[in-house]
Amino acid sequence: MSTAQRDADVPVTRPTTDLLHLRADEVSVVVDLAGGALPRVLHWGADLGDLDASVLADLRFASRPLPIGFPVDGEVAAAVLPEQSAGHLGTPGLTGSRDGRDFSTAFTLVGHRVDRTADGTQRLVVEAADDAAGLALELVLELTAQGLVRQRGTLTNAADDPYALDGLLLTLPVPAAATELLDFTGRWARERSPQRTAFTHGTRLRDNRRGRTGYDTAFVLVAGTPSFGHRSGQVWGVHTAWSGNHRTLAERSHYHAGLLGGGELLSPGEVRLAPGESYTSPWVYGSWGVGLDALAGRFHRWLRARPQHPRTPRPVTLNTWEAVYFQHDLARLTELADAAAAIGAERYVLDDGWFGSRRDDTRGLGDWYVSADVWPDGLHPLVDHVTGLGLQFGLWVEPEMVNPDSDLARAHPDWILRVPSRLPRPARHQQVLDLAHPEAYAHILERLDALLTEYAIGYLKWDHNRDLVDAGHAGVAGVHGQTLAVYRLLDELRARHPGVEIESCSSGGGRVDLEILERTDRIWGSDCIDALERQQIQRWTNLLVPLELIGAHVGSGTAHSTGRRHALSFRAGTALFGHLGIEWDLREADDAQRAELAAWVAAYKDLRGLLHTGTSVHADVADPSHHVHGVVAPDGSDALFAVVATATSDALPTGRLTFPGLDPDARYHVRPQPPGDVVEGLGSHWLSLPWWTPDGVRLTGRVLAEVGLQVPVLFPEHLVLVRATRA
Missing domain, CATH: 2.60.40.1180 (Golgi alpha-mannosidase II)
Structure with a gap:
């Protein structure tokens, strides 16, 4: 007798207490908790309306396939954390073992609850366990008031011996109608370049091993109906909110229509759970819409609804980098501040070169003391001059990095992120400071806190100028611990100095994700401020990030990163659609250029209320x-x-x-x-x-x-x- 015949002889029941229908902002998520297994999402997409229990039960019943063609007898439905024990032979949701044992899990449902938070978020919390493997699992699935879905999981070692976790990946389903994929690649000065591929059988796996979000991250991985665009076609997109190594995937096979998923990418031995210890995965976000603008709008509305989202007018920012580079001189910099104030700037940021022996990029990084050679009276004369003009003062820092040619590296070579037998190959003449080392963390916190306490600093441009290579801590892989330490450092500084805003810069736009934006106030879109390149960079950064959080500067007539020359109207009109700033030695601008730039600055101030709240x-x-x-x-x-x-x-x-x-x-x-x-x-x-x-x-x-x-x-x-x- 065939499997289909055997199943046809079994009486059908349709319980409804294990079906949940979450709705918000024209989005429905239907979750199936039947059978004591991990949750399966039956539908994520367009709002289905007000469905009673019988309709939900029939939806599930109508969704059951003919039990043929699956890897095991009966049907196979991928859970939000897919398991091989359930018959899913695609990418597993959980990988790990106890020296080879307990390599495969079969979690059973222990309980669940649904909460509604004060901001309108509906939260499903599922508790599950695999007693044989000695593991407990908590899954959280949220539907925000803006229609965003987000998930994360917490795995706990409930046994008496360690469990080596290799990965925890969470997924959402997409229908067969989604036949095209959009994701992103990039490089320095050309971040977030779109690429489209067919959504065929197999796995499109986007692994990032840069130790930061990366220029070439998938960013938002979108599946959509044929020829989808900004205004047309159904689209489903996921974003892995993590500033370290991570993976994002799209997967389809002959027995499932498609999955999108993401999680942290762990190196061997990087997370080893002792008895009773837990690991919590990054949030994986999902957004659905008709057209990419609708998908992006959910991210934007959610970000703007956060209590910490910047709500004061985004100040016109003058950054000194392309104006002076390392040539710091009080007279030159005060003259630049005067010129900035005259055209309407509201913030002045002193970039790299103010500390230690930092006269170029080969030395001094990590010595966070104001250079007595360049600044014999400290930064006070410049800070006082800038703030006396009515501008806020900002300062560049790169706390996670160190030059080997620095007092810090010479005094504490053990504070460098490395494997025991060798230093990583240098990049930009620098190494990475191991912030998971308690003394290194405490030192950097003390130095930044001291600077923010001594000077009237309202803004930090927080840079991060190299990938993490051979990133070891205490002999094991250290990117996971480094990422969490950076988050702690940012959180602690914000708690001590709540009025200070922080920009996430990483060789330009190399660290742009929703988790770094939980603790920063804008991102630097790219080190390239060539307006032609920026048209694409800002367009696609805007798929995730609203304009007020994207740093966009007006450069000089010749772009330093490409050599192109553009009219001021093109440069300023491009930067207008972002958090506008200026990166130009205005002392060299003639009267006509200054007057034209002032007109664009005045227009930005008039329009920013629209640009930074609208769709x-x-x-x-x-x-x-x-x-x-x-x-x-x-x-x-x-x-x-x-x-x-x-x-x-x-x-x-x-x-x-x-x-x-x-x-x-x-x-x-x-x-x-x-x-x-x-x-x-x-x-x-x-x-x-x-x-x-x-x-x-x-x-x-x-x-x-x-x-x-x-x-x-x-x-x-x-x-x-x-x-x-x-x-």
Whole structure:
């Protein structure tokens, strides 16, 4: 008798007390807890409406497949932590052993509860155990008020001998209709470059071993329906929120439609649980939407709802790095501060080179004492001058790193993260300080605390300029402990100095994830501030991070990282869509450049209330030479768009482009937005679009989204701004 015939003879029952339906912001998550096994997600995606117990039971019943083709008799449904003992032969959720024993688990449900937190989050907590393996497991699955799903697991060793944990990975299901994948790669100065692949059978595994989030992390791994875009197609995306080694995957086989998952990537022996000890995995976030803008919007709304999210206007920031590099001189730097104040800057950040013997990048890193050679009176003269101008003072630090040519490394060579027999190969002339070493941690905490106590510092630019290689602590792999120590250090400094804001910089945008953003106030998008490169970098960083948390600076006329030259309007118009700053020796700017920059700074101050609270939108433009992106106010009353030409178009004139995200039934006054109203393009000095005037046109949101507007013919690497306010 066949398996299918045997199963057909078994009476069917449909219990409902073990089915949960979580709903929020047009998202449904249906969780099956039947049979005492780990939870299975039957549906994650569009809201299913108010389903009673009988409909939920029939949903589960209708979802049962024909029991044929599975690796074992009967059906196989992957749990949020997939187990081989349940018949799942894809990537296991838990890997580890006791010297080879207890290598495979079969957890059974002990109990569960559902809570609702004050912020509207629905939280499912599942307790499970494998008594034979001596392991206990707690799984937490949350659906936030913004429709984000997030999961994490805590594994406890309940036996009398150690358990070596190799990995704990959590997953969410996606349907067969998701046939395409989007994830990201990158390098220094070109972070978050998108790449699309087909979602076929097998595993797309994105491992990161850099010891930090990485330039080439998957970032957000998205599965979607064919040809999904910013405004169309169902998309499901996951993000592994961890600032150390991690993995993210998409997996599909002939017997399951697809899984997306993530977790920490552990080295052999890195986590060894003694009896009674526990390990908690990183949060793995999931976002669903129709179009990438909807997926991103859930992340943005969740971040903005956090109590620690920055709510004061994001200050215009002058950073000294590309203006002076290591050439610190009080007269030069005070003159730069005067120029910054004159164009409207609100924060002044002194970058690398103020401490110890740090006259270049080969020495002095780790000696966090103000250089008496460069600053005989300490930083007080500069700090007093900057704050006297009404600017906040900020300071660059790189607490996790050390030059071998430093007093710190000479005094404490045992504080370097390494394997016992050798030093790691240097990178940027530096090694990594082992912050899991209690004395090293205490020293760095004391030095940073002393600086923040002595000086009126309102901002730290916290850098991290190398990958972790051969990163050993006490003879075993140390990235896990280092990551947790960095989190503790940031948390402690914020507790001692709650008014200080911190930027996560890591050779540019090498540490951008939701866990580092739990304890920092913005990220540095990239060391590349070439406006053309930044158009892509900021566009895709915005898939996870809202604009107010993305540092975006106006550089000098020639980009230091690429050699390209751009008009100031393109540089400033690109930086406008972020937390705007300036990285330019303004002493060298002429009066016309300073006046134009001041106009852009004034526009940013006028517009930042919209840009930093509204919904980010991106048009799906067929012409690859042009992009349209913008921000729409939460109530739909106001919007700002950028029309960007990155290359020449096949069309002449350019034609109509659409402007998405507005209230379809509202009428809008649409017109050019100064100072981005100046057109630089073919015929621009003697021809202009009929509607390109302050009076503009009045159109409905539906017309703007479906029909669009004729846009100016722009030279490549130029942009214009368009404002739309409810009429």
